[in-house]
Amino acid sequence: MTQRITVIDYGMGNLRSVAKAVEHVAGKGDKVHVSDDPELILSSDRVVFPGQGAARDCMAAISDHHLNQAVLDAAHSKPFLGICMGQQVLLDFSEENGGTPLLGLYKGRVRHFPGGTAPDGEAMKIPHMGWNRVHQLSDHPLWYGIPQDSRFYFVHSYYIDPERDDLAAASTDYGVNFASAIAEENLFAVQFHPEKSADAGLQLLQNFVNWKV
């Protein structure tokens, strides 16, 4: 069965690698689009929602592209994968840029890392950049074939702190223990970059492409 997968493009960050990685794991007949067209997004079988940059810029770009409703509708209705800022903006408020209202799908704040020094004496530099462990908290289909505590590639200075603990599908430790993945029904959203996380990342994208909600 061929399917259409749309990577939402609102001008924040380089989407080429996300699209390339999805194409790499997609089926032969599958079509991968990179688009900001709400109609195309909502008529797709699956939606990937990436994003890079500051919270205020991201929200402005989503708004400029008239995508607020399309993103929320897709997040409610079809297999949906948020990546990096595409995870953060699902909450209702970010501390970034002196306070930025977000899309508000979930109650909770996006907070700045505390930094400081880890118990082993290592400085916890900000941004949190590099390969860190992702501890799976549930038996979700998107973890299929990925060993527990695999490392994924992160680049970010803020992390999500949702009010509902049961949203977390994985946790990662960097001075705080934060929800590096969240999941609910047809939605999965990660702080790390599966498109830059070698085999573990490709497996997660493959699982998303195969995911039967």
Place this chain on the structure above:
Amino acid sequence: MLAKRIIPCLDVDAGRVVKGVKFVDIRDAGDPVEVARRYNEEGADEITFLDITASSDDRETIVHVVEQVASEVFIPLTVGGGIRTADDIRRMLNAGADKVAINTAAVFNPEFVKEATERFGSQCIVVAIDAKQVSAEGEPLKWEIFTHGGRKPTGLDAIEWAKRMSDYGAGEILLTSMDRDGTKIGFDNKLTRAIVEAVPIPVIASGGVGNLDHMVDGVKQGGADAVLAASIFHFAEYSIGEAKTFMQDKGVEVRL
């Protein structure tokens, strides 16, 4: 916690890997795409390409190399060499690079780093620093920034320069000891330590790796967040997997 990164570096000249690469089991020894693919399979945490192409006619080649690598190798990619304008940066990012390394252009126009980080984000701007020790024996240690492959002094103090680049928004420092580059006697760990203590951003140690103990020392003595090496991987003396296992056995946290 974060793993220490192992970064193989490919020097690319007109689309070919140079430094006398001698893979036995690769069809085209000098093809950067094949070398990158192999490093990815061995578990490299990132790959850095340094474009050393002299002729500007051939400079477009590196863009195609990055495009090809980025469509099949899904780890962070950094491109350095000849990055002088915002257009150069945009071209590399569009081709699929995640970061660019700015070296000479930063020395001649430090504001370029500020503009680049404001425009493209700190996370994709690496400042490459080539430093050489200028203090005599017995004097307090001092390193200076050099350009043109270590031939031209700039008068810039390495520690002050690193701080300034960090203040300008650089996301990372790629620190090469020109005293050690190509010597295979190990990193200048005192230099690395001095820079690591001076800036809040990650520091990649480069220049001098000859064996796996040197990589461990770069992390433990130098305090580097990542270690970059070229020849020990090119000549297949060690695979990246071997390097990582060795480092883990010595107590360094790595991604295996």
